[in-house]
Amino acid sequence: MKRRDVLALLGGAVGFLPVAAYAQPAKIPTVGVLVVGSPGSDRFWRLFRDDMRELGYVDGKTIRFEFRSDEGQASRLPELAAELVRLKPDAIVAWFTPAATAAKAATNEIPIVMALVGDPVGTGLVQSLSRPGGNVTGMSAAGTIGKTLDFVREMLPAAHRVAVLVNAPDPFSKPFLAGVQAGGAATGLTIDPIMISNPEELDAAFATLEKNRPDALIVQPSLPVRRIAQLALEHHLPAACGFRPFVDEGGLLSYWLADGPMYRRAAAILDKILKGAKPADLPVEQPTTFELVINLKTAKALGLTVPQSLLQRADEVIE
Helix, strand or coil: CCHHHHHHHHHHHHHHHHHHHHCCCCCCCEEEEEECCCHHHHHHHHHHHHHHHHCCCCECCCEEEEEEECCCCHHHHHHHHHHHHHCCCCEEEEECHHHHHHHHHHCCCCCEEEEEECCCCCCCCCCCCCCCCCCEEEEECCCCHHHHHHHHHHHCCCCCEEEEEEECCCCCHHHHHHHHHHHHHHHCCEEEEEEECCHHHHHHHHHHHHHCCCCEEEECCCCCHHHHHHHHHHCCCCEEECCHHHHHCCCCEEEEECHHHHHHHHHHHHHHHHCCCCHHHCCCECCCCEEEEEEHHHHHHCCCCCCHHHHHHCCEEEC
């Protein structure tokens, strides 16, 4: 090979190197997603991914999601949170209070976005709503239990005693029960708490309810709402829950936040964090829109006549 050909070849190689370097694929962010396995988790995951896609994040192309569900076994959450932390994601999104608590216990460095939690201040997830501090921010579900009890009282004017199923391991259980008791005091209802430590206790709990029959039942949203809705129907108990999927599964009534806008805001917060914002500087946001849903089919099965005034105020009636 002639000298000038060698030089030309080398020059071409030198010119090619920067192009090859620039052609290396850019690193895409990794986001862990941790959820409590319940009927509403599928809806959250679908809507949240849609919201992220609208912001330009396409799974597998411009972002990588690592999804983990406890599949109804809350005891798995710490293990799943630790697994996500070992992947060193850019952020973790947590749906429901037990998932957010497990994520916070697993890391104080990786940003955590609460997609939906009950009382982040009362459960120690953040210092305050306006100034979260630490590595956690996101969306808080404002308490709706007082209004739920108002609707129960309106549907059942003769009701005096209401049982409440409380998810004992859930960090939100204490604020939840306190809210129910405060609502009971305001509406003149006697509140009988029943603590549930694991799903296997539900059958025994309903056997107790059959013996000491209350006028109605309130259910904490992080419990297995599908099974509880079935048991409430079997035992002919009017049951309400601050969680829309409960009514879809056969529960009588729910008064809950409009979750679609909440997930959209959680996606927007995650977007800010992925672009460099610090969780400590992003105030925790709260819902502004709520929905009353009544399952009229269930009401008929229970032999209840829903007041017309209540039906007119319902955002949706399932027939």
